[in-house]
Amino acid sequence: MFRAAASSSSASLRRSVLRQSQPWARTLSSSSSLLRPTPSDPTPPKSPTPTSSPVGASPKPDEDGTTHFGYRDIPSSSKEGLVASVFSSVASSYDLMNDAMSLGIHRLWKAHFVSKLDPRGGINVLDVAGGTGDIALRILDHARLKHIDRETKVTMLDINPEMLREGMKRIKRESMYWNTPQIDYQLGNAEALHSSMEIPPPRKGHKTLPPLKSQRTEDESVDLYTIAFGIRNCTHIDKVLEEAYRVLKPGGVFACLEFGKVNNPLLAQIYKQYSFQVLPSLGHILASDRDSYQYLVESIERFPTQQQFANMMKKVGFVLPGSEEGERRLRQEGLDGEEWGGSGQGEWEDLTGGIATIWIGCKL
Ligand SMILES: C[S@@+](CC[C@H](N)C(=O)[O-])C[C@H]1O[C@@H](n2cnc3c(N)ncnc32)[C@H](O)[C@@H]1O
Numbered sequence: 001m002f003r004a005a006a007s008s009s010s011a012s013l014r015r016s017v018l019r020q021s022q023p024w025a026r027t028l029s030s031s032s033s034l035l036r037p038t039p040s041d042p043t044p045p046k047s048p049t050p051t052s053s054p055v056g057a058s059p060k061p062d063e064d065g066t067t068h069f070g071y072r073d074i075p076s077s078s079k080e081g082l083v084a085s086v087f088s089s090v091a092s093s094y095d096l097m098n099d100a101m102s103l104g105i106h107r108l109w110k111a112h113f114v115s116k117l118d119p120r121g122g123i124n125v126l127d128v129a130g131g132t133g134d135i136a137l138r139i140l141d142h143a144r145l146k147h148i149d150r151e152t153k154v155t156m157l158d159i160n161p162e163m164l165r166e167g168m169k170r171i172k173r174e175s176m177y178w179n180t181p182q183i184d185y186q187l188g189n190a191e192a193l194h195s196s197m198e199i200p201p202p203r204k205g206h207k208t209l210p211p212l213k214s215q216r217t218e219d220e221s222v223d224l225y226t227i228a229f230g231i232r233n234c235t236h237i238d239k240v241l242e243e244a245y246r247v248l249k250p251g252g253v254f255a256c257l258e259f260g261k262v263n264n265p266l267l268a269q270i271y272k273q274y275s276f277q278v279l280p281s282l283g284h285i286l287a288s289d290r291d292s293y294q295y296l297v298e299s300i301e302r303f304p305t306q307q308q309f310a311n312m313m314k315k316v317g318f319v320l321p322g323s324e325e326g327e328r329r330l331r332q333e334g335l336d337g338e339e340w341g342g343s344g345q346g347e348w349e350d351l352t353g354g355i356a357t358i359w360i361g362c363k364l
Pocket residue numbers: 083087128129130131132133134135157158159160163188189190191227228229230231233234235
């Protein structure tokens with residue numbers, strides 16, 4: 001099994017994510033062509049982006065201290081503030097817009113993401129960039145309904161107080177976990193989980209919520225680290241990954257759901273038209289906010305390719321269980337490749353043709 005230091009909860013979680021052909025995955029993917037996972041290809045998928053556009057997925061900010069904000073090149077130091085203003089602006093309409101923009105498909109992706117991880121066994125989960133709590137709620141519901149597990153605990157962490165407060169309001173309004181030890185909220189920066197953040201004063205309408213908290217996340221304290229549609233908003237993706245690696249226990253799992261690059265040229269063309277023609281207008285009509293949704297669309301284009309992101313994960317030390325290399329590493333650790341590893345199917349899982357992608361990494 002794992003090293004002695006690995007907790008049994010991490011081990012069972014990891015066993016779950018390492019299984020390649022879970023019956024539920026087949027059922028879910030075959031029941032919905034929109035969600036059908038496509039095995040990843042060892043070669044980088046082609047970006048649908050034309051070379052004439054100002055786009056080019058850049059895995060990290062330039063050495064000279066510039067980065068991108070959508071299509072704009074900006075000083076790295078400004079990105080956090082600009083992203084903050086986007087999410088403060090969209091916080092109250094975020095859930096409505098998510099459904100409208102994705103035609104509800106984001107729900108299928110998130111459900112699949114959580115099912116694939118199959119969280120259970122009283123584990124400690126850190127849901128980074130937790131926003132309005134979509135992933136946290138699904139994790140707690142999955143553990144409770146599928147495994148009668150009321151011990152698993154999720155800490156929702158977000159850099160944006162408005163988004164975090166929207167999440168708290170929702171957990172209070174819609175769930176049974178409010179005021180239970182199963183859920184906690186932290187203001188924090190994915191790039192710097194080693195430090196706490198300054199707490200802003202509560203705003204009107206939030207007076208009924210408990211005050212926000214912020215504290216350092218300790219080394220090797222987390223069994224499962226999730227980040228859904230959050231990492232592309234971070235300035236230094238490599239720092240996010242390093243911090244994820246630091247806070248995970250040996251045997252812990254890093255799981256990322258993010259927009260990928262579409263593989264099929266026809267779907268890529270349709271998706272591009274929809275993203276750039278329809279989404280900013282929807283933002284304008286439904287949330288009176290074209291600019292924020294224009295940024296969100298552009299930020300998807302600027303995110304690394306599936307292969308680039310997988311490489312970044314491996315660089316910080318994660319083992320990607322679906323790959324042949326991952327399987328070899330697992331065998332080196334004395335783990336049964338068949339039981340623990342994949343059959344070399346790929347380092348990521350594309351959903352809906354690569355519109356969204358799941359990457360999973362293990363800290364051995
Ligand atoms: C698109 S939302 C995703 C929310 C949620 N995970 C979901 O799937 O619905 C992105 C979230 O990332 C947060 N975020 C952006 N940069 C961050 C950072 N550096 N650290 C933590 N959260 C961040 C934003 O505040 C926002 O709530």
